[in-house]
Amino acid sequence: MTEQTRHYDFAADALFLDFDGTLVDLAPQPEDIVVPPELITLLQRIQQESDGALAIVSGRPLDQLDFFLAPLRLPMAGVHGAERRTADGRIIQLPVADVHHLRERLLPLVTAHPDLQLELKRGALALHYRHAPHLEQRCIETMMEALRHEPGFSMLNGKMVVEAKPHTNKGDAVAAFMNESPFRGRRPVFVGDDVTDEAGFAVAQAESPGQTVRGLGIKVGVGPSQARVRVGDPAAVRALLRAALEAGPAGRPRQEETAG
Numbered sequence: 001m002t003e004q005t006r007h008y009d010f011a012a013d014a015l016f017l018d019f020d021g022t023l024v025d026l027a028p029q030p031e032d033i034v035v036p037p038e039l040i041t042l043l044q045r046i047q048q049e050s051d052g053a054l055a056i057v058s059g060r061p062l063d064q065l066d067f068f069l070a071p072l073r074l075p076m077a078g079v080h081g082a083e084r085r086t087a088d089g090r091i092i093q094l095p096v097a098d099v100h101h102l103r104e105r106l107l108p109l110v111t112a113h114p115d116l117q118l119e120l121k122r123g124a125l126a127l128h129y130r131h132a133p134h135l136e137q138r139c140i141e142t143m144m145e146a147l148r149h150e151p152g153f154s155m156l157n158g159k160m161v162v163e164a165k166p167h168t169n170k171g172d173a174v175a176a177f178m179n180e181s182p183f184r185g186r187r188p189v190f191v192g193d194d195v196t197d198e199a200g201f202a203v204a205q206a207e208s209p210g211q212t213v214r215g216l217g218i219k220v221g222v223g224p225s226q227a228r229v230r231v232g233d234p235a236a237v238r239a240l241l242r243a244a245l246e247a248g249p250a251g252r253p254r255q256e257e258t259a260g
């Protein structure tokens with residue numbers, strides 16, 4: 001891997017990884033994703049080589065991420081930043097709104113269309129239409145109407161899903177990690193594939209007084225993004241991580257990245 005294509009250096013960077021669509025391929029149902037065994041080995045090696053400066057930042061709850069990534073217990077942010085496990089193992093749960101009233105408002109639509117799927121989380125609710133794509137607009141409109149009565153949520157249009165989530169976002173989670181050891185002082189690199197990851201890219205790439213070098217967003221797949229680098233799919237993300245490990249530490253100070 002040349003300096004031009006080396007986007008991540010485990011010795012100098014703090015790595016933030018989205019999960020679905022970034023580390024694993026999307027699947028027909030949230031529970032159907034397949035975690036390649038190589039991924040566990042790669043994450044374990046990066047955690048060791050980076051002195052623990054690796055975190056998963058996902059829309060999924062922490063317990064689901066732990067299930068899929070077992071036996072690893074990584075620092076993580078779940079539900080778009082509403083819950084977090086720090087590098088020293090503390091669990092931080094931000095106050096969130098109750099989802100049950102919101103669920104009641106969405107139930108008539110879901111009952112009328114069994115191909116729709118409601119996923120309940122602590123403080124968030126995902127309305128999946130992957131098996132009824134023609135209902136996208138109905139789902140968005142129904143969610144917008146429901147949220148007019150439920151101010152504790154923000155709406156997010158993801159991949160075949162419209163989600164009511166807490167007002168916190170992935171950028172807040174990255175900023176919180178960057179204030180803590182072992183992330184503090186490193187260059188943030190955020191890798192993600194969906195709209196929710198734009199907040200992570202924004203914080204990673206922002207110029208901030210505490211950061212000596214500006215960080216990097218790496219967008220996975222197609223679609224508009226502010227990320228300065230792009231890779232094709234989760235297999236390419238795993239290849240990038242593998243190559244970074246094989247290349248060894250870069251020995252910075254590094255030059256400012258150019259747009260990729």
Ligand SMILES: O=P(O)(O)OC[C@H]1O[C@H](O[C@H]2O[C@H](CO)[C@@H](O)[C@H](O)[C@H]2O)[C@H](O)[C@@H](O)[C@@H]1O
Pocket residue numbers: 018019020021025026027028029030031033057058059060119126128130158159160161163194196
């Ligand atoms: O932030 P992420 O880690 O990317 O999580 C985003 C959402 O991922 C899951 O839904 C998405 O992936 C499913 C499995 O591939 C797919 O079936 C679904 O259509 C996608 O929207 C998860 O179910 C959500 O809770 C996450 O918010």
